[in-house]
Amino acid sequence: MEICRQNESLEIRELDPFLAELLRQIPDSVNTKNSPAAEERLLSAPAEAKETEFRSEWKLYVVPELRRLFQSSTETVRQDLEQLHCTKKPFANCTLKIPLAHADAWLNALNQARLAIAASYNFTEHELADHFRSPFGNRRDLGLFQVNFYGFLQEFILREIPACTDEG
């Protein structure tokens, strides 16, 4: 796999079928319907439990906006991932182009996916820091690999986009 910036887009070339499949799973990974832990993490509480009024207002007014934002990012990523369905040979390597204008949506969707997977499997800090874990043998190990792979992509995107500040 090779990842680089090409003019106004980020390109992931020589993407092998396994990694391509992991990317295709991003939109499904952010679905929290079957994981209360993931739902709780993506829509965390904005204040202590004693702030009951504020928390109920938050659920009423802010949470729907956050859901819309998260869904919008995921939809952008889903559309970009359509490129991966166009390969003529089923097991051929392929290229994914991410327009720079979509970088924020990718950062958000990748983060949603990482947080949702980590919450669902209740990964420990030690597990998350173990980047040299041996090859995976079960779904949980694969989940950890996903978290790390998506993190690697986030790091690359972060290097290529400005933080929108004067840096001074």
Add this chain to the structure above:
Amino acid sequence: MSGQRREDEAPSASQLMEYPVIAQGTVETPTVEKEEATKGEIQAPWNVVVHNDPVNLMTYVTMVFQRVFGYPRERAEKHMLEVHQKGRSILWSGVRERAELYVQQLHAYLLLATIEKPG
């Protein structure tokens, strides 16, 4: 710092709840006591706290602090490291409605952020 909302800012959750009730062309004015209490509550300093999260990348958290608060990279990194090492960092203190807005923005970036009253 003024507690008044700028024209181009979206109202926060608490602001939405504080708008006067409009019925049949009349505006019900809140009682003086309630108005003073609300004003006092809004003007008391509130902290915007970000809590540690082993999943969010350090570079990502730094970028978020730069974007949301307009902090230069060094200051953003200092807060990021404080979150990482001490478990939490106070990113901003001030009027409640603005603190709520910051927390909302931080949640949009999926950081663990809360509003807290000091002491």
